[in-house]
Amino acid sequence: MKLRFEVDGDEFVLAGEASSKLKKVLMQLGISSQLIRKIAIAMYEAEINMVIHANGGFIDAEITPDKVFVSLSDTGPGIPDIELAMKEGYSTASDKVRELGFGAGMGLPNMKRYTDDMKVTSEVGKGTTVELTVFIS
Amino acid sequence: MTLKEVQQHLSAKVLVGEEYLDREVFSGCGSDLMSDVLAFVKDRVILLTGLVNPQVIRTAEMMDIHAIAFVRGKEPTEEVLKLAALKEMVVLSTEHPLYISCGLLYSNGLTGKKDE
Incomplete structure (x- = not known):
């Protein structure tokens, strides 16, 4: 099954809707709640990042019998140093984002924590793609 | 602890x-940082926070958290509710x-020792 979501970059209020929708689909498919929670948290963090850093983008999700694969692509500013961005506590988020409860420098580390495979490709000035995989065992 | 008891305490x-x-x-998980909340998965958690924006509800949803206590007298908007x-x-x-x-919750027995 393939699903595509568009993420609006201007509406922080709506951030998380795509993750919520995917979570609902996974529940309907009868996938275990622990696995759903892992993919939902990782995707939600990535979706929030798209809104606060990159003015939105597109999310493609593919569900097969053995895994859930989610690819999030934006045309935002890109990440100059991915290794640094992966460090817990490192953040470039604005004060406004921090006041909303995000920007603690836990987004990318959380995505890694909850997925079996995570790939980040980014080019400064062009955008970022985050690919998340959780295996269904 | 039931949520009724939480409410009373x-x-x-x-x-x-x-x-x-x-x-x-x-x-219980007490934090105003949603990313920190998202880092610690436990079962049957109540989230205590002073943040009242819609992302608190979204965070809880992703975490399978079904109870939230807003502290310091905060109340969210109708839309959030x-x-x-x-x-x-x-x-x-x-x-x-x-x-x-x-x-208050910890001293009344909500110590987190009964989780998985």
Whole structure:
């Protein structure tokens, strides 16, 4: 099954809707709640990042019998140093984002924590793609 | 601890989910940083926070958290409460600050030792 979501970059209020929708689909498919929670948290963090850093983008999700694969692509500013961005506590988020409860420098580390495979490709000035995989065992 | 007991210990108002107060929670998570909340998965958690934006509800949803207590007398907008009601959550509001709220629940037995 393939699903595509568009993420609006201007509406922080709506951030998380795509993750919520995917979570609902996974529940309907009868996938275990622990696995759903892992993919939902990782995707939600990535979706929030798209809104606060990159003015939105597109999310493609593919569900097969053995895994859930989610690819999030934006045309935002890109990440100059991915290794640094992966460090817990490192953040470039604005004060406004921090006041909303995000920007603690836990987004990318959380995505890694909850997925079996995570790939980040980014080019400064062009955008970022985050690919998340959780295996269904 | 049932959510009814949580409500009593915190002298809290029930904003949403009166019908689910017999649900039980095993531990609490007190934080104003949603990314920190997202880092620590436990079962049957009540989230205590002073943040009242819609992303608190979204964070809880992703974490399978079905109970939220807003501290320091904070109350979210109707829109946020509607989202919580849609997700069948219990939302409480207490006048106590975060530190006191966590302390009240912990000292009354919500120590997190019953989780998985």
